[in-house]
Amino acid sequence: MPDHGDLATAFEASRGRLRAIAYRMLGSLSDADDAVQETWLRLSRSDADDLANLGGWLTTVVSRICLDMLRSRSARREEPLGEHLPDPMIGSLEAADPEQEAELTEAVGMALLTVLDKLSPTERLAFVLHDMFAVPFDDIAPIVGRSPNAAAQLASRARRRVRDSTAATDTSLARQREVVGAWIAAARGGDFDALLTLLDPDVVVRIDLGALPAGGLREVRGAAGAVKLAASFRRSAPFARAALVSGSAGIVVTAGGGQLASVMAFTFAAGTIAEIYILADSARLARLGACSLRVLPSGSA
Numbered sequence: 001m002p003d004h005g006d007l008a009t010a011f012e013a014s015r016g017r018l019r020a021i022a023y024r025m026l027g028s029l030s031d032a033d034d035a036v037q038e039t040w041l042r043l044s045r046s047d048a049d050d051l052a053n054l055g056g057w058l059t060t061v062v063s064r065i066c067l068d069m070l071r072s073r074s075a076r077r078e079e080p081l082g083e084h085l086p087d088p089m090i091g092s093l094e095a096a097d098p099e100q101e102a103e104l105t106e107a108v109g110m111a112l113l114t115v116l117d118k119l120s121p122t123e124r125l126a127f128v129l130h131d132m133f134a135v136p137f138d139d140i141a142p143i144v145g146r147s148p149n150a151a152a153q154l155a156s157r158a159r160r161r162v163r164d165s166t167a168a169t170d171t172s173l174a175r176q177r178e179v180v181g182a183w184i185a186a187a188r189g190g191d192f193d194a195l196l197t198l199l200d201p202d203v204v205v206r207i208d209l210g211a212l213p214a215g216g217l218r219e220v221r222g223a224a225g226a227v228k229l230a231a232s233f234r235r236s237a238p239f240a241r242a243a244l245v246s247g248s249a250g251i252v253v254t255a256g257g258g259q260l261a262s263v264m265a266f267t268f269a270a271g272t273i274a275e276i277y278i279l280a281d282s283a284r285l286a287r288l289g290a291c292s293l294r295v296l297p298s299g300s301a
Helices: 004-026 029-045 054-076 098-104 110-116 121-133 137-144 148-165 173-189 192-198 223-232 234-239 282-291
Strands: 199-208 217-221 240-245 248-254 260-269 272-279
Touching: 004 029, 004 054, 004 121, 029 054, 029 282, 054 121, 054 137, 110 121, 110 148, 110 260, 110 272, 121 137, 121 148, 137 148, 173 192, 173 234, 173 240, 173 248, 173 260, 173 272, 192 199, 192 223, 199 223, 217 223, 223 234, 234 240, 234 248, 234 260, 240 260, 260 282, 272 282
Parallel strands: 199 272
Antiparallel strands: 199 217, 240 248, 248 260, 260 272
16 A cells, blocks of 8 residues: 555545535635545555556545435435525635635636535536546446436536536626725715616615524625615725735625624626625634635725
8 A cells, every 4th residue: 555645645635626516516715625635534444556647536435425415415405405605615806825826726617516416416526527527428327326418417417507506706806896995985885876887677685694683695786785685784885995805806894803793795696796605603704714805904905
């Protein structure tokens, strides 16, 4: 069997790809880290001499672990699909260091992650592996227990749902930063007429407040409703900072000690905000502080 140190080095070279797969599969940074750790444990207990293709073996193992986790979620019905927001990836809008750039390769738009949460576990796996990581259906088929043709059909169904439910942003990052900066300024100043000009008339806001009875996922539709919701967050506006959230310009709000108080992700269309995702679940935000990237310094705008 190869030296344990050599095996660990080989695994670390694949960690980023494995975490990216697990994050897209699970929509949770902490669960993704758990899946990657379990993959390492299985590798460390295996006979690595028999592994002709270590990368392929690791992809298969982490995918099976994620599939089991998704099926377990559905069976327990602890997190009904579509009734929570996925974990956002958080980073700086300024030039990223190499480590942060590597982490941001895992960023996926919140709109896409939300749609992925509504797929069946096997549809999600087939779509993620094939469409996002170019894994052949011949390799996906044994993981889902189907033929290659059936695996292709799973991915095709998922692809249609993704295409019907999401649209690629047509707004540059520079314009996104401009809109987010204007949002923060208007919220701080209570200029709600200005906020209206930043919103698509049919904007949809989804806010995740965490566990019941006080929380749950709430939805507000229309620009007028979104502005009323923004008014309720005016007191926290002085603590809002622009950040890169799930690959687009967004907002983080910090409390005492720099702890995350809320995270806002946006989907942009035609230079305006088309969707707003607000994660305000304190328990999940605490976990994000350990799993995600550092947010902007408190002095950043």
